Amino acid sequence: MPTNTFPHVPTNESLLFPLVSHQNGFIKLSEIPSSSGSESSGPESTDSAARELSIVDLQQHIHQMYYEKDVARGVEGTFMWLMEEVGELSSALRGNDRENLAEEFADVIAWLATIANVAQIDLNAALVAKYGHGCPGCHRLVCECPDSEKP
Numbered sequence: 001m002p003t004n005t006f007p008h009v010p011t012n013e014s015l016l017f018p019l020v021s022h023q024n025g026f027i028k029l030s031e032i033p034s035s036s037g038s039e040s041s042g043p044e045s046t047d048s049a050a051r052e053l054s055i056v057d058l059q060q061h062i063h064q065m066y067y068e069k070d071v072a073r074g075v076e077g078t079f080m081w082l083m084e085e086v087g088e089l090s091s092a093l094r095g096n097d098r099e100n101l102a103e104e105f106a107d108v109i110a111w112l113a114t115i116a117n118v119a120q121i122d123l124n125a126a127l128v129a130k131y132g133h134g135c136p137g138c139h140r141l142v143c144e145c146p147d148s149e150k151p
């Protein structure tokens with residue numbers, strides 16, 4: 001039944017994150033000369049591209065791009081995609097392709113934000129509540145929990 005295709009299947013194209021592709025210098029700012037003659041994408045095409053994305057921006061951005069499709073897919077289907085991306089991150093961590101590794105980190109957090117949207121969780125609020133005052137265990141900025149404990 002699902003002729004409804006996934007909006008951001010894992011791909012080498014920068015469909016998922018056009019705003020944070022390496023072409024605008026977000027990921028590899030320090031590695032790309034500012035005078036990089038990057039193809040035909042003129043400066044006007046990247047003027048609106050984000051240089052930074054807060055967790056709030058990210059979740060809103062994902063919401064704007066994909067929410068209807070994400071809701072139609074649901075939490076379980078979306079979770080499967082997150083797990084696939086986690087697997088790809090695992091593979092990338094074992095390799096030596098830094099650009100691909102950065103992309104996989106981006107994919108994982110994007111899919112996490114996607115699930116948060118579907119589950120109606122405010123990621124920023126959740127992070128602030130749990131980690132905004134330091135370590136959740138000892139409440140210090142430099143954790144002093146015993147090594148036997150998780151955080």
Ligand SMILES: [Zn+2]
Nearest residue numbers: 135138143145
């Ligand atoms: Zn701690």
